Amino acid sequence: MTQVAYNERVTQRRTGGGCLFLVIVLSALGIAYHLWERGTSVTPAGVTVSDGSGRYVALGDSYTASPGTGRPVGAPPGCDRSDNNYPSLLAAKLRPAEFVDASCGGATTEHLTGEQKTRDGTNAPQLDAVDGDTTLVTVGIGGNDVGFVGFASQCSTQVQTASPCKTQLTAGGRDQLAERITAAAGRLGGILDQIRSKAPSARIVVVGYPTVLPDDDAGCWPVLPVGAGDVAYFRDSLKRLNTVLQETAKDHEAGFADMSTASKGRDMCSAANRRWIEGPAPSVPAAPLHPNARGAEGMAEVIGKLLKLAS
Numbered sequence: 202m203t204q205v206a207y208n209e210r211v212t213q214r215r216t217g218g219g220c221l222f223l224v225i226v227l228s229a230l231g232i233a234y235h236l237w238e239r240g241t242s243v244t245p246a247g248v249t250v251s252d253g254s255g256r257y258v259a260l261g262d263s264y265t266a267s268p269g270t271g272r273p274v275g276a277p278p279g280c281d282r283s284d285n286n287y288p289s290l291l292a293a294k295l296r297p298a299e300f301v302d303a304s305c306g307g308a309t310t311e312h313l314t315g316e317q318k319t320r321d322g323t324n325a326p327q328l329d330a331v332d333g334d335t336t337l338v339t340v341g342i343g344g345n346d347v348g349f350v351g352f353a354s355q356c357s358t359q360v361q362t363a364s365p366c367k368t369q370l371t372a373g374g375r376d377q378l379a380e381r382i383t384a385a386a387g388r389l390g391g392i393l394d395q396i397r398s399k400a401p402s403a404r405i406v407v408v409g410y411p412t413v414l415p416d417d418d419a420g421c422w423p424v425l426p427v428g429a430g431d432v433a434y435f436r437d438s439l440k441r442l443n444t445v446l447q448e449t450a451k452d453h454e455a456g457f458a459d460m461s462t463a464s465k466g467r468d469m470c471s472a473a474n475r476r477w478i479e480g481p482a483p484s485v486p487a488a489p490l491h492p493n494a495r496g497a498e499g500m501a502e503v504i505g506k507l508l509k510l511a512s
């Protein structure tokens with residue numbers, strides 16, 4: 202999503218309490234994109250060439266694309282990739298002979314094997330970028346598969362102790378978010394198998410999500426008008442997603458880059474000079490509830506350490 206579109210949504214939430222949480226939940230996990238994406242021509246990811254060795258392919262959603270943190274690069278424009286996202290920063294250190302950033306804002310696991318229509322062009326299936334010469338693949342996906350969209354508008358509350366979303370999503374002893382997380386893990390497992398088949402010699406790293414909400418259930422009230430119970434519920438659901446991503450990576454012999462531990466205390470409610478994730482009204486160039494430049498740098502560093510790159 203472009204910075205203008207994000208800013209328009211922030212403006213809308215100031216005129217209605219229900220809109221704010223819609224922005225927050227959708228933006229926090231990058232799941233709003235597919236509601237408004239449009240496009241026709243299919244565009245494959247571009248290849249950046251250097252004098253190094255190996256081929257690095259980055260797959261993922263908006264937490265990988267990192268809209269707003271740098272100059273927009275790549276095609277289609279609707280994917281909102283930044284030249285300052287963690288794949289680009291990692292590639293600058295790795296200096297592979299070929300680097301392909303196939304990530305796209307709003308992507309789900311479905312878009313790794315199928316086309317993704319955006320508001321400005323259609324992204325080719327991300328797995329098309331993986332071939333037999335690929336030596337490294339990072340995969341940051343899953344948040345959009347959870348599908349908060351149908352529930353988000355009902356989560357805003359004027360009562361700090363309330364938890365309307367948790368009440369609804371766990372009614373009857375059934376945790377709908379947990380079910381969706383489990384399903385996403387199964388789809389990711391299939392994706393990892395396909396990557397292994399296409400690039401037998403590649404090192405595969407599943408990239409987890411950073412910490413978005415603080416341990417304090419009070420959150421950022423009243424800037425974030427979400428009840429304490431819902432803050433805890435969504436925070437714990439994201440932790441659960443990271444756990445299943447890690448387990449799935451292990452089951453399919455892939456590495457896992459733990460971003461939640463590295464970003465603890467750097468959530469959207471932390472001090473501006475520490476946070477990796479911006480709030481609903483970013484203080485620096487970034488999409489709301491998405492990684493800022495500091496976050497992108499931190500994520501690249503975590504992956505670099507996993508790969509044992511020299512700092």
